[in-house]
Amino acid sequence: MKRMLRSMFITGLAGLVLSACGEPLATPEYPGEPLLTLSGTVTSERTEPLPSPTVELVWLVPRAGEETIVTDSVPVEGQFPSHFTLSLHRPPDDSALVQSAYGRLGIAFIGVFDESARRFLGGSENYLLAYLPEPVEAGSEISKFLDQDGGARAIPAGYHLIHVERMTDAERLERQECLRQATTREEWDACPDPFDDLSVVEEGLNTSIHVRIPEDPSKLRLPNFT
Numbered sequence: 001m002k003r004m005l006r007s008m009f010i011t012g013l014a015g016l017v018l019s020a021c022g023e024p025l026a027t028p029e030y031p032g033e034p035l036l037t038l039s040g041t042v043t044s045e046r047t048e049p050l051p052s053p054t055v056e057l058v059w060l061v062p063r064a065g066e067e068t069i070v071t072d073s074v075p076v077e078g079q080f081p082s083h084f085t086l087s088l089h090r091p092p093d094d095s096a097l098v099q100s101a102y103g104r105l106g107i108a109f110i111g112v113f114d115e116s117a118r119r120f121l122g123g124s125e126n127y128l129l130a131y132l133p134e135p136v137e138a139g140s141e142i143s144k145f146l147d148q149d150g151g152a153r154a155i156p157a158g159y160h161l162i163h164v165e166r167m168t169d170a171e172r173l174e175r176q177e178c179l180r181q182a183t184t185r186e187e188w189d190a191c192p193d194p195f196d197d198l199s200v201v202e203e204g205l206n207t208s209i210h211v212r213i214p215e216d217p218s219k220l221r222l223p224n225f226t
Helices: 002-006 141-146 169-181 185-190
Strands: 036-044 053-059 069-075 082-088 098-100 103-114 119-132 158-165 197-200 208-213
Touching: 036 103, 036 119, 053 082, 069 082, 103 141, 103 208, 141 197, 169 185
Parallel strands: 036 208
Antiparallel strands: 036 082, 053 069, 053 103, 098 103, 103 119, 119 158, 119 208, 158 197
């Protein structure tokens, strides 16, 4: 079941063409109380300064790369490592949500882009953001997908910060050995999957997020959940 949910998402931020979506729910003079505030630090390993970096949420949808959706962004100010705060005053647009057989959900990478050139520069290697328009029960397929490392707990509607637990070297070797010895499709399917484990962060959205900008964006190890 988790494979079905994973197959509905796409990855590959490095080649994204970005587009904005959604209408504001409040006036420019008063945007209203934020539904979500994310904060963290950005560390740049680049030798040259960045002209106009922004931290952005990139919602993954099962379409071509140019239709991937960015819902909000915030300028990164000051010297690196720089603190950032990203406040969202509305839910993601409906087009950012995926309709699965088990309900609707959205998952976003937390990335850094060059605002002027619209180039992907870096991102969070240990966190994703999820949005649920409706609550999900403990043990449901969506709960198992988003919170498999936390016990597949009940998850209320709204935004949720998702921690990414990397596959260890020992687990990777175990999978490789299992695949090497598999002689049937059933044995192959029984081997450990290659994906990172996800869990809903218990302390919620108060966690500080680290975003890394490497010299070469292809060296960034983005969460692997698809």
